[in-house]
Amino acid sequence: MNVKNITAYAEASTTTVPVMEVVMTGTSGHKKLALINEVYQNFFLYNPKKKMTRIEVRDKFGISRQALYDWQVNVIDPVPHDYAVIIRGEFYTKNGCRPTKTIRGLTIHQVFVFWLIYQVMKLVNTYKQAIxxxxxLLEVFTKEDFDTRFEAWKSNYSV
Known part of the structure; x- marks a missing residue:
């Protein structure tokens, strides 16, 4: 959604609404596909690189290194919960990482997961609510689907 002269709050809301509507409404079919496409489009507007440091994420997305650390500790790595397998699988396993090892550079998909957390944290007050x-969201936005869309975006972007 490209609108001139909108406030930062309204701009943030235009991104957050489609992200959460995908999950909250349980819509299916064409509307859900359109919302999913809009979420990916909003992320790719940042023109992310395939591998990024936390400093590059801060500079490109405006998410502080401390926030990334806090989200990793409190949303991705907390004690077992109902979504632990999905979240850890999407963030670590599918990106070739282990939860106990230090991550040197984030994959584009890990950056996307952090960006989704960023969107969720605009709407909730606690990490427990975000999990x-x-x-x-990660049940909908799988790594496999992300990789397909990233390759398509990259090929269209480089033309």
Whole structure:
């Protein structure tokens, strides 16, 4: 959604609404596909690189290194919960990482997961509230689907 002269709050809301509507409404079919496409489009507007440091994420997305650390500790790595397998699988396993090892550079998909957390945290007050929402989002936005869309975006972008 490109609108001139909108406030930062309205701009943030235009991104957050489609992200959460995918999960909250349970819509299916064409509307859900359109919302999913809009979420990916909003992320790719940042023109992310395939591998990024936390400093590059801060500079490009405006998410502080401390926030990334806090989200990793409190949303991705907390004690077992209902969505632990999904969240850890999407963030670590599918990106070739282990939860106990230090991550040197984030993959584009890990940056996307952090960006989803960023969107969720605009709407909730606690990490505990963010976990189930992120889990449900990652059921929709899988790494396999992300990789397909990233390759398509990259090929269209480079033309």
């Amino acid at each position: 189930p929402l992120l889990g449900r």
